[in-house]
Amino acid sequence: MKCIKCEENAVISLSRHNAGFCKEHFTEYFHRQVEAAIKEYAMLKTSDRIMVCVSGGKDSLVLWHILNLMGYKTAGMYVSLGIGEYSQKSKAKVNAFAQKNGLDAIIVDLDDEGCPIPLLAARTKRNACSVCGQVKRHFFNKVALDGGFTVAATGHNLDDEAARLFGNVLRWDTKHLAKMSPVLPEEGETIKRKVKPLIRLPEREVAAYAFLNGIDYIPDECPKSRGASSLKYKEVLNELEASSPGTKHFFYGEFFRAAADRFPYITNENDEDKMKKCIKCGAETYLDVCSFCRLKEKLNG
Amino acid sequence: MVTVEFPDGTFRQSEKNRIKDILRDVGQNEHAVLVVIDGCLVTPDICVKNGTEIKLISVVSGG
Numbered sequence: 001m002k003c004i005k006c007e008e009n010a011v012i013s014l015s016r017h018n019a020g021f022c023k024e025h026f027t028e029y030f031h032r033q034v035e036a037a038i039k040e041y042a043m044l045k046t047s048d049r050i051m052v053c054v055s056g057g058k059d060s061l062v063l064w065h066i067l068n069l070m071g072y073k074t075a076g077m078y079v080s081l082g083i084g085e086y087s088q089k090s091k092a093k094v095n096a097f098a099q100k101n102g103l104d105a106i107i108v109d110l111d112d113e114g115c116p117i118p119l120l121a122a123r124t125k126r127n128a129c130s131v132c133g134q135v136k137r138h139f140f141n142k143v144a145l146d147g148g149f150t151v152a153a154t155g156h157n158l159d160d161e162a163a164r165l166f167g168n169v170l171r172w173d174t175k176h177l178a179k180m181s182p183v184l185p186e187e188g189e190t191i192k193r194k195v196k197p198l199i200r201l202p203e204r205e206v207a208a209y210a211f212l213n214g215i216d217y218i219p220d221e222c223p224k225s226r227g228a229s230s231l232k233y234k235e236v237l238n239e240l241e242a243s244s245p246g247t248k249h250f251f252y253g254e255f256f257r258a259a260a261d262r263f264p265y266i267t268n269e270n271d272e273d274k275m276k277k278c279i280k281c282g283a284e285t286y287l288d289v290c291s292f293c294r295l296k297e298k299l300n301g
Numbered sequence: 302m303v304t305v306e307f308p309d310g311t312f313r314q315s316e317k318n319r320i321k322d323i324l325r326d327v328g329q330n331e332h333a334v335l336v337v338i339d340g341c342l343v344t345p346d347i348c349v350k351n352g353t354e355i356k357l358i359s360v361v362s363g364g
Contacts, residue, residue: 001344011342020344057362159361207335207360208342219308221362234361238332 012208016246023212030209033200034066041183043195044151050074051149051192053140054097054105056090058210058217059155061097063198065215067153068101075104077143077152079136082109082116083224090218097216106147108139115296117224124298128224131295138292141283144192156182156196159203162248163233165255177263180255184265188275188284202241202248303349308334308359321345323355333361 001010003022010020021029038044050067054060054076067074078094080087091107098105110116117135121128144152161180168176182196198206210217225231240247277283278290285291303315305327315326320343324331331345335358338349349355 001346010344013344013346058360059362202332203362204332204335204360207358211335211337211342211358219359231361235330235333238330241332242330 011212012205014205016241016249018245026205026208027213030201030205031066031069034197035070037182037197037200038195041181041195041199043183043197044072044153046072048072048150049148051077051106051140051144051147051152053136053152053154054078054094055155056093056218057155058207058215058219059157059160059198059203061093061155061215061217062206062210062213063153063155064097064103065101065213067197068103074153075106075147075149077106077140077147078108079139080107080109080111081132081135081222082111083118083222086218086220086223089220093216093218106143108143110135115299120295120299121224124295129228132224134291134295138283138290141191142281145190149192151193151195153195153197155198155206157198157201157203157206158248158252159234159237160230161196161199162237162252163230165252166233166237167229174263177260178265180260180263181265190282190284199252200249302351304354306354306356308357318350319346319348320355323349329357334359 001013001020002008003010003025004019005025006022008022011023012026013020044050050072052060052064052067052074054064055078064074064076076094076098078091080091094105094107097103115135117128117132120131120135124131140152161182165180168180182199184194186193209215237248237251275284275286276288278285278293279288280293281290283290283292289297303318303323305313305315305323307313313327315323317323317326320336321331324334324336324345336343336345337356337358338353
């Protein structure tokens, strides 16, 4: 297969476009996709201070790399989950990336905070992924507020979001269907805008970009995510994609054209219950104590 | 015979010679992996010689 732009040997094929690209033109295409997503959804302004939520994996490091290339003001924010060797290796990747590119990485270590994910999951008898999401959201909001960031960017790609949409549709989870947009607005006084600039790119293309551009990431999956339903949904969607290229783009993209308005996003301003500050940590919450502090209380008793 | 190295470090062999057919032969979806030969990415349409070693990189992440 030849590159459709220059006739060099292609390094990647994009079956949904019936096209192949050499390294140079794939990189150009990839940047255009990120720029298009940012523009289409008005995700970022040049004046924004962007907190890039990084895990040491390909998606978040690629996102940080590109936003930095585009000239945005960024810092990485990493939560070390306390999951043994996996956390040590992923933290090392984040620090190495930051050092190589002269960027700032803000590290929150859950071992230091006294609440590593395996311990929290065991004490609360909850699924580790669910606890992890709750804890990460707490620290993303806290660090964004404390650090004066205007927006939090995550490396969710097309496969992540198509799989999430698929799961939400299978359960007709209207609450989460209302939060499918790649831009979630800021809420209250402390929760910043959240954006997903890689939304137009399948994870195979994100991995190819990382490989071709020498971005060193942790390829291992989180050991706590084995058996997660989102991985099963991705497998099913990849099967469909193989037989019908473009399925993931169509499924995700058409949701916003055909159905998203049936699931309106409810902001806190519209909510009858007024948010208040957690009496323990100051985070915004509907109750006196926020969900993260209630989770931590369970460790002690 | 082509040798395929999986992301978990295990190996399998295939008698096919086109990447697309090799992936199918070893039960891999081409949308879930990258294929690397001698440190370079290759596309599923190319054919390889007997004795070639190909390495698969998993692209699926998350939970």
